[in-house]
Amino acid sequence: MDELNKHNIDDVNTENCAPQESTENQQPTMALDADAQETEQAAEKSNATPEIDIDKLICPRCGKAFTQKEKKCPHCGLKNNLKLCKTCGATIAKNAKRCPKCGAKNKKSIYKHVWFWILVVVAVLFVSSKISALSNNEELEKVNNAVTETVQEQETPTPLSTEEEALIGQWCAIKLFKLEDMKSGDMDAKDLTVEFSADHTGKIESQAGGTTSFEWSYDDTTDKGDIVFKAGNVTVAIIGDRGNMSEYAGDLMMTSDSDSVFILERQSSKNASTSTETADTPKTSKVVSSKISVGKQNALRQANQYLNAMAFSYSGLIEQLEYEGYSTEDAAYAVDHCGADWNDEAAKKAEEYLNTMSFSRSGLIEQLEYEGFTHDQAVYGVNKAY
Numbered sequence: 001m002d003e004l005n006k007h008n009i010d011d012v013n014t015e016n017c018a019p020q021e022s023t024e025n026q027q028p029t030m031a032l033d034a035d036a037q038e039t040e041q042a043a044e045k046s047n048a049t050p051e052i053d054i055d056k057l058i059c060p061r062c063g064k065a066f067t068q069k070e071k072k073c074p075h076c077g078l079k080n081n082l083k084l085c086k087t088c089g090a091t092i093a094k095n096a097k098r099c100p101k102c103g104a105k106n107k108k109s110i111y112k113h114v115w116f117w118i119l120v121v122v123a124v125l126f127v128s129s130k131i132s133a134l135s136n137n138e139e140l141e142k143v144n145n146a147v148t149e150t151v152q153e154q155e156t157p158t159p160l161s162t163e164e165e166a167l168i169g170q171w172c173a174i175k176l177f178k179l180e181d182m183k184s185g186d187m188d189a190k191d192l193t194v195e196f197s198a199d200h201t202g203k204i205e206s207q208a209g210g211t212t213s214f215e216w217s218y219d220d221t222t223d224k225g226d227i228v229f230k231a232g233n234v235t236v237a238i239i240g241d242r243g244n245m246s247e248y249a250g251d252l253m254m255t256s257d258s259d260s261v262f263i264l265e266r267q268s269s270k271n272a273s274t275s276t277e278t279a280d281t282p283k284t285s286k287v288v289s290s291k292i293s294v295g296k297q298n299a300l301r302q303a304n305q306y307l308n309a310m311a312f313s314y315s316g317l318i319e320q321l322e323y324e325g326y327s328t329e330d331a332a333y334a335v336d337h338c339g340a341d342w343n344d345e346a347a348k349k350a351e352e353y354l355n356t357m358s359f360s361r362s363g364l365i366e367q368l369e370y371e372g373f374t375h376d377q378a379v380y381g382v383n384k385a386y
Helices: 002-017 023-047 114-133 137-155 162-167 270-278 281-289 294-309 314-323 328-337 342-356 361-370 375-385
Strands: 056-058 065-067 082-084 091-093 169-178 184-186 192-196 201-206 210-221 227-231 234-238 252-255 260-266
Touching: 056 082, 114 342, 162 210, 162 227, 162 234, 192 260, 210 234, 294 314, 294 328, 314 328, 342 361, 342 375, 361 375
Parallel strands: none
Antiparallel strands: 056 065, 082 091, 169 184, 169 192, 169 260, 192 201, 201 210, 210 227, 227 234, 234 252, 252 260
8 A cells, every 4th residue: 555655646746746837927928929920911011012103193292192183183182283294204394305314305285285276166167157158058069079178189199100200300392394295404402392291291392482280191002102191282102112103112203283293202311412411400300390200299298288277386286297297208298399488487477476375585486496497487487577
């Protein structure tokens, strides 16, 4: 019995001596786990991509973002006179000439130009006067159809055929035949010159009869290869290589009601060298202009239409033609050949501004320079209009 009691006492002592985890030690462990979770969450937030306000303005007063449609900054009440730079997206003033961040030019929308609204008003008044003058819908439809056809003809001229393209240019007389006896004689290029333009117009210049204008059209191609045209009351033909006049194949034969036949050669040939030396500058420029592309012709026509309606600077007119869809090359050609006096255009533009609003002298010069005029042109324009 004593021995059994001894064993029980030893077991109890052993249990009491065994190490036990303290609740005090457990509490710090839980606290550390919570701190670790918070640290991980904070790290995840800091690594997240910051939200970027695209297409929003940044208020220069309070530095907060707001949408472009707001009239005022919803945070500080500053009036919204801001816009986004189309090049870099930075917030800039609407009336700024250039973006202070990237330096891109702050171009005004076309509808914000004074001349645009002047054109709109003129167009509205013109259309209103036309409508009031018409008595019924049938007359309106006739006028609209006529205007549409005219615009289409101007904007999309009929392309020339191969036969018509062969006639374009300047031709100089080299031979004269008399039908009575078929005697021939040489002619000087100065005696007779015929010019055919791409717009189906032309002119005849002779020492005896002066200058005569005409309209021409393609007529027929004969079985001998002659390409026949009507030029006013005269018949002309590019001689083929299968007829009696085949020795002059490629030259131009011109006949009239008289008994004379003229043989003409292109001015660029060696026989027309004398004419080339004596020809004046306007003639040469007309020959060149008859061979310009359709795009350049349309751009030139549109440039003249704009100049008839309002004033433009050189660069401003190029930008306007490019806005209409013309290439830079076609637009530059049109502006170079439109014959505008840019000093006069500056004076007209200055008058347009003064008729609609008030300007100081220096302010008007600055505005004309902003429209693309040079400083000298702007000063000239202001001196004329102020």
